[in-house]
Structures are given as C-alpha cells and as structure tokens.
Amino acid sequence: MDTATEKAPLVGIIMGSKSDMPVMEGCTAELDALGVPYELVIASAHRNPAKVHEWAESAADRGVKVIVAAAGKAAHLGGVVAAFTPLPVIGVPMKTSDLGGLDSLLSMVQMPSGVPVACVAINGAKNAAIYATQILGATMPEYRDAIAQLKRDMAEA
Numbered sequence: 424m425d426t427a428t429e430k431a432p433l434v435g436i437i438m439g440s441k442s443d444m445p446v447m448e449g450c451t452a453e454l455d456a457l458g459v460p461y462e463l464v465i466a467s468a469h470r471n472p473a474k475v476h477e478w479a480e481s482a483a484d485r486g487v488k489v490i491v492a493a494a495g496k497a498a499h500l501g502g503v504v505a506a507f508t509p510l511p512v513i514g515v516p517m518k519t520s521d522l523g524g525l526d527s528l529l530s531m532v533q534m535p536s537g538v539p540v541a542c543v544a545i546n547g548a549k550n551a552a553i554y555a556t557q558i559l560g561a562t563m564p565e566y567r568d569a570i571a572q573l574k575r576d577m578a579e580a
C-alpha cells in the first residue's frame with residue numbers, strides 16, 4: 424500500500440510491513456492534525472531491498488524533507504534508508520511479541536558513526552510525527568506555529 428496526501432509530501436513514511444500500520448496510524452493522524460503533507464510506503468530492506476533503495480534515493484528529489492522509518496525485530500530499515508539519503512531519518516522501533524520491542528530499539532539506535540538515525544520510543548509513532556514537524560519548523564514558519572499551538576493545547580489540557 425503506497426499512499427500520499429494531495430499536497431506534495433514533506434515527510435516520507437516507510438515501514439517494514441503492513442503489520443506496522445496500526446501503530447503508525449498514530450504518526451499519520453498527528454501529521455494530519457498538524458497539517459503536514461506526507462507519503463507512505465510499505466517496503467522492507469530485507470524483503471524488497473531494491474524498492475527501499477529506489478524510494479530512499481529519490482525521496483529528496485520528490486521534495487521530501489524528513490523521513491520516518493518504522494520497523495520491528497531486526498529493524499535495519501531506518502539505517503538502510505539513511506545510507507541512501509542525505510535527509511534526516513527518524514526511526515520508530517515497533518513493539519514485538521517476543522522481545523517487547525527492545526530488539527527493534529537496539530537494532531535501530533546502534534548505528535555506526537557517520538550514519539545517524541534519530542530514534543523515538545518503542546511504538547513512538549506520534550512523537551515521530553511531532554519531531555518531523557519540528558524539523559520542518561526550523562525553516563518553515565507555518566510548521567513552527569503548528570508546534571507552538573500544539574504546546575499551548577497540551578498546557579491547556
């Protein structure tokens with residue numbers, strides 16, 4: 424399932440399996456709430472490396488500014504994507520039934536020097552959306568304003 428919002432995507436979301444989708448709906452819902460256009464692709468670095476390569480290498484040319492990569496278990500996807508793009512990559516380690524997501528977290532966060540993947544909490548899909556929007560907000564005032572409003576809403580609540 425490959426999808427995108429109608430406006431040109433600024434965030435590229437990739438996940439290793441459609442089984443990650445229920446958690447990652449927390450990311451798309453937050454991006455929708457913040458008004459950030461995104462594209463979404465399901466592709467595994469293990470099962471379909473050619474598709475991951477092509478998608479990651481062409482992301483910047485499509486106008487994508489930040490990538491969110493979600494994967495569970497041997498979660499190499501974010502690192503592989505980071506190898507093929509100059510864009511910042513935010514990893515979302517998926518909770519797993521066997522090792523509770525510690526497997527995903529450690530395989531995602533322990534990147535070799537020179538190829539960073541910024542990693543949120545296990546199942547931290549919403550925070551990945553907020554962090555991606557904050558990165559956009561560094562240069563795009565409308566997204567800085569959206570984050571400022573989110574903070575006001577949280578304080579109010």
Ligand SMILES: Nc1c(C(=O)O)ncn1[C@@H]1O[C@H](COP(=O)(O)O)[C@@H](O)[C@H]1O
Nearest residue numbers: 439440442467468469494495498499500
């Ligand atoms: N970690 C990876 C990668 C990868 O890193 O390329 N590809 C799939 N997966 C993960 O395997 C888990 C189980 O996938 P299935 O449910 O399809 O068996 C998912 O959490 C997925 O992200």
